[in-house]
Amino acid sequence: MFHRIRRRRAAETSELQHRSYEAYQRMAGQVPPEVERLRTTQQPTEPAPAVDDFLPPELRVPSHDQLDGRMMPWTQPIILDGEVVACAECGAYRDWLILSTRDQIWLRCRQGHQQRETRLDTAWYNRHAGPADAHHATFEDCLRHLGH
Template identity: 55%
Template sequence: MFKRKRDNREWRETQRAAQEMMQWADRQPDPTSTPQQDPDPTAVDDFLPPDLLSASQGELAGMMMPWRGQLIVDGEVRTCPQCGADRDWMILSTRGLILLRCHAGHETPEPALDTVWFNRNSGPMEHRHTTLEDGLKYFGH
């Protein structure tokens, strides 16, 4: 008796899953109606929708965010080459470059990071600052 109920329940769940899959397939566009273009393999999805991205680069000199813990890039902990600091970074994004600034004020370019990484990790911009020093003071750096 219990086996029959379990079999009926499994059959209903399978039918429900198949029905949901068919409804999903019905909502998809017909691939034969419009020609599909292959996406550019060099293009990188910026992850954030346009309304969450900051203003255009023409309006901003750059953006910054604090990174209080250790910064691990490609499996390695980044350290400041001048003073050896390994945490409490200020990450600056300007003109397509990412710069790491330690608490002592040493700036180091980080070629392994890019603006897409910055946008994914920074979150929405909360404040605008007229100078780099104002921004650093705001973040207590």
């Protein structure tokens, strides 16, 4: 009994598909009259002049390839693997500058001691860094800008 129902449904489906395909074939070459009317009323225009759509130089931001590195302030303690990261020389554990350069992350304490942090990577830095608010020509200018 169920095989008869399945055959009947399959036949109904194929008939519906066949009718849909025939309707599609009839409409395939037709164009709506509104489109034809618009084509006849439109006049060919001159091509638009090529315009430099790039930002002016003062608004352009250098790409990561053009920068020697980036840095951001980090006032909270950094906890990695359940351990508070402290400066190896003075023991400071907060108020860091985090430097990202050449796919390495460096931590700089307020006293100016720097240590490489291998447990952090550039992806971590990119997730936590906000947009750059300034670009500096030298490392010292950047330190001054960030108050270190």
